[in-house]
Structure formats: structure tokens, C-alpha cells
Amino acid sequence: MNLSLPTLPDGRVLEVIHAPNHLLSVSGLPVDPVDPVVVQLCADLVATMRVSPGCVGLAAPQVGVSAQAFCVDVSAHPKTRTTHGLIVLVNAEMVEASRNDKGREGCMSIPDLTGDVKRATKVTVAGLLPLSGERVLITTDAFEARALQHEIDHCGGTLFLDRVVGAHALYPRKVYLAPPNAAGS
């Protein structure tokens, strides 16, 4: 079921910052969801996520803004079970989390590494919608649950690196290039 998300203004594509930028490790501040600056930030996060290949979520600290705001959209991802379409939340928090499972995560802000991270596979998240300020509860599972936890972590200054399950659970990201004679754009 999709969220009744208010129509946001046109977003600008912002630069995504990378670790070791210290801003990624700072807890974002709670913000006012009806503040036009916050609404524009939310629109910018969505616009930036949309133009980034493979990106299913983006949080304000990743564009260098210390604020508790993020967007997620896993609707096109093959690992998705339940999906709420485009989710944009401000001041979100985890209300319930259960059934942990390990999965390998990457992050736009740590482009060359992936790591195994244990996350709840069933969660309920509470947050405020931008523009209307309406408080919503989202109960979801599987990949959407993982994405929400990853973005809420960003808002709290926590990276997946802080949650990797063991000393041998961090990997160089593997990028498979097309063979030289392959046709493609």
C-alpha cells in the first residue's frame, strides 16, 4: 500500500558525500516537517535518489545536511516483498523490530565496500510526512525493512560499517564490467 504522500516541490540533485566525511557520523537534528526548507530538502533527496543508479534510499546526512529526513523507494527491487512505494519521512524512529537476518549491504556514501549486517526483517517505523506533518506508522518487512533501518541509521550518524557482523564480513565492492566486445550503451 502506498503512502498518501503530499506532492513535493521539484527537487534539485545534490552532491552525495562519502566517508570519511565526519558529517556522516554526526546524529542529525530533529526538524520541522512543514518548514519549507525541510520540504525542499526532502524533494532534493528524492531527486538525488532518482538519478542515482541502483539507489533505493537516501538520508539528509548523505547530502551533508545534519537533519533527520530520508527517502526510500524499493518498489522496483527484486528482494522487495511489502512495499509502500516512495516513502519520505522526517524524524522517523523504530517502534518495533523483530526477526533478525543477515544481508550484504552497500551504501552510496561508501561506494567501494560492502558488508554483512544483521537487520530486523519485520519493522514498524513511525515518522512525520513532509509538508503535512502527518504522523504515520509504516509496518513492513524484508528489503523495505532493511532500507528503512539503513536510512534511520544514517539520520543517527550510524553507518553500516558500525554494524558489520564480524572481522571477515567487510568486502571490496565487486563491479563486473562488460567484456570489451560486448554491445551496450
Add this chain to the structure above:
Amino acid sequence: MTSLAITVVGHDRPGIIAQAAEVLSQYGMNLEDSSMTLLRGHFAMTLICAGEANAAQIEAALQPLVNGSLDVTVREVPQEPQFPPLGSTYLVTVHGADRLGIVARLASVIAEAGGNITDLTTRLSGTLYVLLAEVDLPGSTDVEALQARLAEVSTELAVETSMRLIENDQL
């Protein structure tokens, strides 16, 4: 029965492990614990094997593997008794801008507290340095004091450090 420690380091290519394992198998050496990874693109493998062959025989048999691009060492090692660790195991995670001395400083803090690092991975990715260490701490360790000391040194190094208990879910 002898135990041999073998290291193979050098240019990566398909088939190194297959070739090394085949040699050990032919000499009746049982491949026990091994660890292999790519370190900045270099093939790096360490293994312990046991059997009746001696180090010189295995070193000679592995010579075709060297092929100008790999370093191979073989030496006899005593059999180490394996005791279950006392106390608890923690995962220390460090990330931040790369600089000289991160591992040295933080590993010293852990050693001073009596902690034993049993598994370590570090990765340099651009300017980002990441360290993950599994640390056995004796039951008598003042964990809070160690965490405070790690935090203090991390601030000096301008890196983020966390230390958390590794929970084993017994099923």
C-alpha cells in the same frame, strides 16, 4: 605427523588454490585451517596442513606454482593446543580518514587491556580507512574503561570507533 605452515603471496590468477591443494593432496598432506583473500589485488593465502611430508619436500613440490609471480614459504610448526577463549568476544569497528598509526595506536590500547585480537581486517578505500577486529577479553577486563580509552585515542586520531559484544545465538 608434521604440521606445516604455508604462505603464498603474489600476483593473482585463476587456479592458484587448485594447484596448491593438488600438490598437498598428492603428498598426503591434510589441509586443515586456511585463510585466503585478495589484499589490494595481491593473492594472499596462509594455511596449516598436516601429514607425513616435510617442509623441504613440499616447498620443492610447490615450485611450479611460483612461476615468477608468487612467493611461497613452507615451514614446520609445532601443534598448538586449542583452548576455548575465556571471557567474551567483542568486535571493534574503526572508520575514518586514513592516517599513519591507526592500527598501531588502537591495537596497543587493546593489548594494554589484555585483549587478544583473534581476527583482523583492514581496508583502505580511497581516503576511507576501515578496521574490524575481533577481540577476546578476559572476564576480569574493565570493559567500560577499555571503551573509554579507545574513545580517547580515537578522538586523537579523528576516527570513529565502536566496540560491541559479539553475541552467539545458540540454536
